[in-house]
Amino acid sequence: MKLLLVRHGETFANDAQRWSGSQDLEITNLTENGIEQAKKLATWFKKNNFIPTHIYVSPQKRALDTFHLAGDHWNIKPNIINELKETSAGNFEGHTWDEIEELFPQEADGFRFTRNWDVVTGAETELERRNRGVKILDIALNHTSKEDIVIMFCHASIIGNIVAAILETPKLWGIRTRNTAIFEFEIEPEKWNDTSREKNNLTLWRILRFNETPHLENEDKDLSNLGSQI
Template sequence: MKIYLIRHGQTDWNIQGKIQGTHDIPLNDTGRRQAGQLAEGMDSRLVSHIFSSPLSRAMETAKEISKRQGVEIGLLPQLKEVEFGKWEGLTWEEIQERYPKEFAHWQINPAVAAPPGGETRAEIISRCKWSINEILRVTGGREDAAVVSHGATVAYLVSCMVSDQDEETIIPGNASITTIYYNPLTEDFRLMENNDTSHLSH
């Protein structure tokens, strides 16, 4: 089966460089246009299932695919964006200025450190692995699926499936498609295409 990992379209906070995390920021006009172009790009990638984060920027994107392919959306709260706690709404520069000690600790040991009120790397990986197992359960590991989520979460999903991919180096672009092939016989995952945005008119 093929798993199409999709990042939502652009938001105003994306432009401003603000950490969105679990804040429910909607798509902007560009993001809505990107979602439509993404849905067209998915015409050659027909799916039997669509899974989405419940945050509106992901749901708006998923709905465009749903409308074109006639496939209902299944909500998976575990596909939400990484929770950054008190850092949400700030730029990376503002975070370093306001939380220098916490930021330094988080950079040095992200596996156990977390932003104030946010998630650790171990917690993120745990829910990403749960999401992958749930997707395989629902699809039987044989029916193609679109999975609409967020930049950091998509990166973690890829790194959980394809062990030689580092989540810190594979943050995908807005409205991008990353294709993973899953072999149900060997239970192996293979990265087929990473961060495809060829369907977008830049």
């Protein structure tokens, strides 16, 4: 099975450095640049004759819009699942970091160095995020065979948790996920839970792409100030 994770195109919140999350707000709609990113992704899919067998999409507008712009030409009905929604940022959603420090100083202090979402009112807990990443991987593994190609259109933070589930790491890695970036993995579903020496067989699980945007001309955009959920 090939599993591709695709982040949505640029939103007004991304451009303004405002935290996004599980809500659909006016500022979380795609910008003109985000629309162009998704259209370029469609062109890249066509150029490479990429056609998935299974499509899963977050129900949030920015992910749905990205899917329609990038994948409507497949004429394949997507599976829209809540599991792919962005993780909730609670009180932080819709705000810049400066606004968060002013409005929620105690939570900002608790979050600044630990990045522990458990201290943010209304946010999805660390355990809930991790469990959701595992559940999404299970959905892909349990509904596919070796020859299938699965693509999921979703969001930066949940992608990080899915990647952690795929790599079976207890750590959540800081990934500066680009808008419309592609993560591509090759996994042997039938062997995934094999506890024999097969787990070390490098031909059964491979990383083919990781946070790549081959469809965009400018891949060197400075991402140093982007948060994983902005």
